Amino acid sequence: MQTYGVGGAVRDALLGLPVRDHDWVVVGATPHEMITSGYLPVGRDFPVFLHPGTREEYALARTERKTARGYHGFAFHAEPDVTLEQDLARRDLTINAIAQDDAGRLIDPYDGQADLRAKVLRHVTDAFREDPVRILRVARFAARFAEFAVAPETQALMREMVEAGEVDALVPERVWQELARGLMEDRPSRMFEVLRGCGALARLLPEVDRLWGVPQRAEYHPEVDTGVHLMMVLDMSAELAAALPVRFACLTHDLGKGTTPADVLPKHIGHEKRSAHLLQDVCDRLRVPTDCRELADVVAREHGNIHRSDEFGAAAVVRLLERCDALRKPQRFELVLQACECDARGRLGLERRPYPQRARLLRALAAAQSVATASIAAEAQQANESGPRIGERIHAARIEAVAAALGG
Secondary structure, three states, X not given: OEEEEEOXXXXXXXXXXXXXXXXXXXXXXXXXXXXXXXXXXXXXXXXXXXXXXOOOEEEEOOEEEEOOOOOOOEEEEOOOOOOHHHHHHOOOEHHHOOEEOOOXXXXXXXXXXXHHHHOEEOEOOHHHHXXXXXXXXXXXXXXXXXXXXXXXXXXXXXXXXXXXXXXXXXXXXXXXXXXXHHHOOOOHHHHHHHHXXXXXXXXXXXXXXXXXXXXXXXXXXXXXEHHHHHHHHHHHHXXXXXXXXXXXXXXXXXXXXXXXXXXXXXXXXXXXXXHHHHHHHHHHHHOOOHHHHHHHHHHHHHHHHHHHHHHOOHHHXXXXXXXXXXXXXXXXXXXXXXXXXXXXXXXXXXXXXXXXXXXXXXXXXXHHHOOOHHHHHHHHHHOOOOOHXXXXXXXXXXXXXXXXXXXX
């Protein structure tokens, strides 16, 4: 029985990056031997075990055979006769198919070190085509390692897989998992560029794919193209270290511009409402988590009004806060404003532009929150008022407080 470090830990160490997690492959062992050695079995589809001390994952060396379309269509063979080289051959990219023994010696049968030096993302063998998740993984690695280029033969292979319908068989949960991880990388735009380049984006997120080539008004969007703008917004969200719900909101805030009638372009009147409608389809299809779905909905509906809010008087500001449910969910509203700032700064030549709307609306929110609603309700009840009238009194008090905070 021999144990080797594999995958991302070896790759990142060679790149001089921090190593977060270790993965191990075990050659020459049976599941029974692993269990009797104290390892805890956790794998459902193939033998994976937790180390009794470190709790790190140890997988038996295995080969796999395609049995059906999609991510789950595999039969695995994990026996003591499977070699390390056979196990490495089933991995996605050459840079992830490097192993290291306990003496520090590297085993690199597919020249992954050369591709690390050349900054190339290249598939290991033609077996890559059997797992459509690997298309998403390549795109995600492109977002993580922005200086790496996808090898032409790998790009061609991914396009063949898309055309063969393999991407259509992906389960929604796995698509969301990879998209979410890609959104959180340093250059999320690269993920969508790679997916678009092989045709996968049109299958997975047609609402996003159709944004390229859609013009916008140059006085507001010097970059003009909506798809280009979207990528700039995503990268701005990474620059601002935004959380996942903010980044997803950035991805989906302008979906409605892809359905603007051609005869009214480059204006996009009413695109916010269309964006919110299309967003629901995306969230239902990919089973997007509630926090991401709800934040993205507010941003899609209200980002135009938030951009224009520096022109609003107190009454209009309070109505905006109420539509955003900011009084009940102030922390979410702060994330909404961050997404809007990403949208405003994700424009050619305007990346360093300040976004005063954020501070102004937060000041207004603090003023609205300071209103003593319980006292107002008590006074209304003493005057034999109830229901809508109490709400009207509270609304009026909030307008008065916001007007004072904003200087009239």
